[in-house]
Amino acid sequence: MLLEIAADLESAPTAAEREDKSKGKAPLAPEVTQAELHGLSRFSEGFSVTESMAEFRALRASVLRLWGATHAESADVIRFNEAIDQVVAESLSRFTVMKDRRARLFQSLLDTSPDLNYIAEPSGALIYANPAFAAAVRLTQAELSDADFFQLAQEFIPDIAAQAREAMRSGVTFRGEMQATVALGDVRTYEYQLVPVCPPGGRCEAIAGNARDITARKVEEDRIRRRASHDLLTDLPNRGLFRERLEHEVQHAARTRLPLALLFIDLDGFKEVNDRLGHAAGDELLQQVAQRIKRRTRVTDTVARLGGDEFTVILTDVTESQHIDTIAATILGDLREPFALAAGEAGISASIGISVYPGDGATSEELVVNSDAAMYAAKSAGRNCYRFFTAAMREAPASLGKTP
Structure with a gap:
């Protein structure tokens, strides 16, 4: 120079x-x-x-x-x-x-970003908000000038001001999730962050951040979780989730001292339908069976498919023993009705074994084993019926791999 x-x-x-x-x-x-x-x-x-x-x-x-x-x-x-x-x-x-x-x-990047980008004074006065933010709060860019960021965001995050204050106090970015209703009532999930802008050794002079639409990711995560816990054919809880639910309900029954009943349902004649009409018809039949069983239970009850043609029902908070008989008899009646399948009409029945907590077992495992034994007693009695577990059934032969 x-x-x-x-x-x-x-x-x-x-x-x-x-x-x-x-x-x-x-x-x-x-x-x-x-x-x-x-x-x-x-x-x-x-x-x-x-x-x-x-x-x-x-x-x-x-x-x-x-x-x-x-x-x-x-x-x-x-x-x-x-x-x-x-x-x-x-x-x-x-x-x-x-x-x-x-x-x-940078202005072009922020303006064209689908993320909601924003910068606000510690008081909440907006310094900058991109078009995506304006669209989310249903305001124009001009209307956002000096608007109160905390007031705008409070609709989606009630404690946004407290979160921002904590971020500025600690100097640590705050991250969270929120939901917002956009056009036509579509509810979207956003992942947002509040970033304190603090010069070295000085007080925070602003709060910045963005909110990113993660709805698709959440849907996919839920789908993966559901695939792991639900039967793909019937969308009922699978064997793993059934075990978790039963363990939970046994603990609940122990606290409330209200009985619970476990119904083990095995279809009669399912193999014949499969052989006569094909596997696609068998799958359609299982889907309709799941719907018929589920419509006879309460929201608090659990209907699960263990695999093949085996289903279970957990009846919780049983205040009257007659309720168990009524549900079992109704399910039997529903399953006796003909099934209209794409490949033709099919008819089946069911054999139901029932164990009741605490008399028939103090643990979930005991209830499963005993309801399975009672189901085989119903099979031996001619099928198309239900049987409650009795001590004499403990001497019956094992169920040849059908125990869940």
Whole structure:
């Protein structure tokens, strides 16, 4: 930089050229100057305008001290100051161009982002909100000017102000989830964050962040969880979830001292339908069986498919023993009704074994084993009936792998 200034001092500018240079308005050089490269490098290195200009102040001060010590002529000092003013202007011009370009690019990125981007004062006054944010709160960009961010977001996050205060106090980003109703009543799930903007060693000067629509991701996560816990054919709880539910209900029954009943249902004649009408018809039959059993139970009860043609029902909070007989008899009657399948009509029946907590077992495992034994007693009694477990059934043969 000094070499470029020295070369300038050795030139013979006119008075007009010197005046322009003193104002930083000298004509642009045909090639990029060292001053412009200085502005570019300092911008790339993350300097602020103040930090970048400080180098020129230091350069000016150092040179003037040396010149003063050698009794330099005042005309040289004036020309040196003019040259410094020009390089300052060139450096600052390139620095500003790059800074403006970056600002435009970031503005374009934020404006076109589907995420809800925002910056607010600690008081809640909005400094910036992108078009996606405006659309979410059903306001125009103009209407968002100086709007209260906390008040706007409170519709979706009741304690948003407290969350922001805690983020600013701790200096730690707060993350959470919220739901918002958009066009046509569509409920969307958003993952949002509140980022405290705090200079080193200073108080937080703003709160920034964004909210991203994660509805599709949540749906997929729910689908994966459901696949792991539900039967794919009937959408009933599978063997694993049945075990969890039964264990939970046994604990609940122990606390409330209200009995629960476990119905083990095995279809009669299902194999014949499968052989006669095909596996697709068998699957359709199982789906209809699941619907018929489920419609006879309460929301608090659990209907599960263990696999094949085996189903279970957990009846909770049984206040009257007659309720168990009624449900079992109704299910039997429903399953005796013909099934209209795409491949033709089919008829089946069912054998139901019943165990009751706590008399027939104090644990979920005992209830399962005993209801299974009672189901085989119903099979032995001619099928199309239900049987309650009795102690004599403990001597009956094992169920040949059908125990869940």
